[in-house]
Amino acid sequence: MASRHEVQVTISSAKHLKNVNWRHGDIRPYAVVWVDPSNKFTTRVDEHGDTSPHWDERLVIQLTAPVDESTLHIDIVHANAEVDTKPLIGSARLLLSQVFDNVGFNETLDKTLKLRRPSGRPQGKLEVKVVLTEHRYHVPEPHYAPPYGVPPPQPVYGYPYSAPSPPPPHAGVTRRTTTTVHHEDGKKNKLGLGAGLAVGAAAGLLGGLAISDLED
Template sequence: MGKIWVEVCLISARGLKRTSSFLKLQWFAVGWIDPENKYCTKIDASGNANPVWKTKFSTIVDPSDDETKFRDLALHVEVYSREPIFLRQSLLGSATVVLKEFFDKYDAKSDVPKPVEEVGSFQIRKRNSNKPLGFVDVSIRVSEEREEAGSSSIGMNIVELQAHKIFHSLVFCFARV
């Protein structure tokens, strides 16, 4: 198996628990497969418990680098709330999506690999807790490495992705101040 293109869309969250009854909380999420490359969604300022982000990012993974590491790859999503006045943010919880299932489905079609795409809802939990705090909706697509940067079905080419990543890194840094 050659290099694999993994496309992720952090679509939305549902049923998030509000920690403040006075303020309309703002919500954002941070997602990553490689902790060196994290992606931040835009901030949903609607104040309701069902924020919508539709943030997309892509990465290439190489199964030949380290088979054990490859099989343990996962998508990590952390959901944060932010107060609109003081801009204090706090981690609501996180969700982890093990990618092995997606890679296995992609590899099962080994003669002529066809893309595997699924949309799912994953429970958001605090670390070391079984109490669900809502759901995050994610789309994951696994396909062969792209030859053309603009051929992504999710609709972002590499230049857009880099600009998107830089912009949202700045937003995330601003939100942390």
């Protein structure tokens, strides 16, 4: 499982380097930086600095182990070495636990590292800046992610959704009423709109017949 931390390394400059290319001229140094040997990073080559190069280059390395188990390794190498020239100029290392003990997280540690030749003899110094950072993960709000295969909810534009308003009443339409007819047995019978209209139609018909008889 990957660590939640990373290290930011700025390779600033070096001085008093060994000229491993003395047979052919100046050296062209660059830095190789790693914590995990299977994942190495390099700076650009300083073509003109010779034994006192400047890079001022920042590299960001994701840690694969806890900070107190991680070590920063830096090799200074001569680029495009001739066949008879060994390209390794010097090496340095720094325990990241020392960085944490000195400044903790998100603070810069300026450090001068001693470079050592492959034989172990010290020669040269390397200026670096090291920052340990801790990732801050955002905890998502629960119950918002839809299940797989379900499209996400569409955004709502304008006003929020609300219950639809009832349709406006149409002209000429009479609301339904209830007519109560009293019978001789004292019971009430509720008639709906249809029955009321039928009674009215019958009364109109009888009235029409009576008027017709009078006209005849």
